[in-house]
Amino acid sequence: MQSFKGEFLDFAIRQQVLLFGEFKTKAGRMSPYFFNAGLFNDGDSLKKLGEFYVSAISASGLAFDGLFGPAYKGIPLAASVAIAFAAAGRNVPFSYNRKEAKDHGEGGSIVGAKLADRVLIVDDVISAGTSVRESVELIRAAGATPCGVAIALDRMERGLSELSAVQEVSRDYGIPVIGIVNLDDLALHLDGKPEWRTTLAAIQAYRDQYGVQA
Numbered sequence: 270m271q272s273f274k275g276e277f278l279d280f281a282i283r284q285q286v287l288l289f290g291e292f293k294t295k296a297g298r299m300s301p302y303f304f305n306a307g308l309f310n311d312g313d314s315l316k317k318l319g320e321f322y323v324s325a326i327s328a329s330g331l332a333f334d335g336l337f338g339p340a341y342k343g344i345p346l347a348a349s350v351a352i353a354f355a356a357a358g359r360n361v362p363f364s365y366n367r368k369e370a371k372d373h374g375e376g377g378s379i380v381g382a383k384l385a386d387r388v389l390i391v392d393d394v395i396s397a398g399t400s401v402r403e404s405v406e407l408i409r410a411a412g413a414t415p416c417g418v419a420i421a422l423d424r425m426e427r428g429l430s431e432l433s434a435v436q437e438v439s440r441d442y443g444i445p446v447i448g449i450v451n452l453d454d455l456a457l458h459l460d461g462k463p464e465w466r467t468t469l470a471a472i473q474a475y476r477d478q479y480g481v482q483a
Contacts, residue, residue, distance in 0.1 A: 273324040301471035306393035319349030325449040334386035336363035339400040347391040384411035390418045395434045423448035433481045
């Protein structure tokens, strides 16, 4: 496993963004873990989070020209990634959308850089794929090309079909989804650590029941 993945998981656990126990999902399933990217809620944690996104995006080799953050959670995420790329020596434009179009001032629903060329969508997770679909439509309507989605965690969990929401996005839009980590990475990270033995067993049981193959 790439070193940034283990470092990110340790970071998420320290920040209590990644919690273990029993949590009810939107689908009514009892999950042994819960991931809430909204708890990356200060300058230092957002700075580090942006750096982890940059590590994953760079490792993927994906070519892109700009970043897009879907309202609302994607807005600070895309900003943090743009800042992290700038710190690494690459100045990347970014933009985001309003939930409701503005009818005065500059108007419209897109804020920030003009959507152009290849645009990478930045979000926290993909649950139903709704924000990705809306983002793809906005980017294409602007004459640009959605080239991928970067997320923090791929739950690798079946949706309504035998595919996960991430796999459905890749299939439906023909674009890759880059996760900083996925559920297999989490299981591998916890493996061999006695203090996480019970948690790992619960995650593996959940994976066996609801998971998909990478």
